[in-house]
Amino acid sequence: ELILGIESSCDDTAAAVVAEDGTVLSSVIVSQAEIHNRYGGVFPELASRAHIDKVIPAIRMAIEDAGIRPADLHSIGVTRGPGLIGSLMVGVDTARGLADGWGLQVRGVNHLRGHLRSADLNERRVAYPAMILLVSGGHTFLARMESPERIEQIGSTRDDSVGEAYDKVARMLGLGYPGGPVIDRLAKTGTPRYPLPRPMLTQGFDFSFSGLKTAVRRLLEAEPDAKPEDVAASFVEACMDVLLAKAGSALRAYPSESLVVVGGVSASPQLRERAEQLCAGLGVRLSLPPLKWSTDNAAMIALASWDYVHAGADVDLAPVSTLSIERF
Numbered sequence: 001e002l003i004l005g006i007e008s009s010c011d012d013t014a015a016a017v018v019a020e021d022g023t024v025l026s027s028v029i030v031s032q033a034e035i036h037n038r039y040g041g042v043f044p045e046l047a048s049r050a051h052i053d054k055v056i057p058a059i060r061m062a063i064e065d066a067g068i069r070p071a072d073l074h075s076i077g078v079t080r081g082p083g084l085i086g087s088l089m090v091g092v093d094t095a096r097g098l099a100d101g102w103g104l105q106v107r108g109v110n111h112l113r114g115h116l117r118s119a120d121l122n123e124r125r126v127a128y129p130a131m132i133l134l135v136s137g138g139h140t141f142l143a144r145m146e147s148p149e150r151i152e153q154i155g156s157t158r159d160d161s162v163g164e165a166y167d168k169v170a171r172m173l174g175l176g177y178p179g180g181p182v183i184d185r186l187a188k189t190g191t192p193r194y195p196l197p198r199p200m201l202t203q204g205f206d207f208s209f210s211g212l213k214t215a216v217r218r219l220l221e222a223e224p225d226a227k228p229e230d231v232a233a234s235f236v237e238a239c240m241d242v243l244l245a246k247a248g249s250a251l252r253a254y255p256s257e258s259l260v261v262v263g264g265v266s267a268s269p270q271l272r273e274r275a276e277q278l279c280a281g282l283g284v285r286l287s288l289p290p291l292k293w294s295t296d297n298a299a300m301i302a303l304a305s306w307d308y309v310h311a312g313a314d315v316d317l318a319p320v321s322t323l324s325i326e327r328f
């Protein structure tokens, strides 16, 4: 049995076909990075218009790549939030129309539950109970996962997400959007010579990244000749210190079989390496999504949709801009 997943919550239009055991038959991602690059961030109006153009071709390609017909599908899963309402509406309306035409059920999927299931695509990597560190463009939090259905958030950012901090620092350095990959590459060639704050390092499981971002801005004002690679290296190290310290204390407070690191920033080689070290030291399994599925994709949405089928969860299709990981 197969589910067609559709994702349009932000700036990528994606469609994928995934089997109940997590095998990915096809995964198509149409990026809008070129469109948003010159604005240094996502331009919502342009994003929804691009989704309108791309969503049907992406779905057609996903079905073709999988070598199936719509009649082979069990159901459709579409991201209903969190994300940009105008973008979400394009995916949801398209899914509803196709489901009507094909006589299939359609479920509205929580994008964050999609990210967390990205670690089980094509291969089961998560052992339960698990600790989740979700680091994306819109979110940064720690959550305890008893099973794919039962999730409890234990801490989250009080202001910016870490991905947002990467994007804003990239913008200050004139590096374009998205900032994550460029900052990572630059950081590797620099020296972390600047002392930047590690906000809320020892205070519980909440995060704060807006002060760190401001500290980078002040540093650039005070030292206009600072080498961008050294600034990037200092920034990345500060982010990693905070993320890994919090993940470490969460794993100590809540004994877990695996640490699941997901969301766009989980593509960072620095984060992958530091998480590897942390887990090796604690004897915990590290569960990471394949690189190509760290950032937004529809395969993760289809796999999460299977959880909804198993849990008998709601099919609610109303687009929502915010949605907790704890909710279906």
Ligand code: ATP
Residues within 6 Å of the ligand: 009, 010, 082, 083, 111, 115, 135, 136, 137, 138, 139, 162, 163, 164, 166, 167, 178, 179, 180, 181, 184, 263, 264, 265, 266, 267, 268, 269, 294, 295, 296
């Ligand atoms: P959310 O999932 O919270 O709704 P989103 O869908 O916009 O937000 P993702 O696609 O999960 O976010 O992640 C995008 C973020 O990941 C961006 O902030 C981007 O800079 C960051 N990112 C992407 N690749 C890397 C990388 N290699 N290193 C660090 N950050 C990265």
Ligand code: FE
Residues within 6 Å of the ligand: 111, 115, 136, 137, 263, 264, 295, 296
């Ligand atoms: Fe995302």
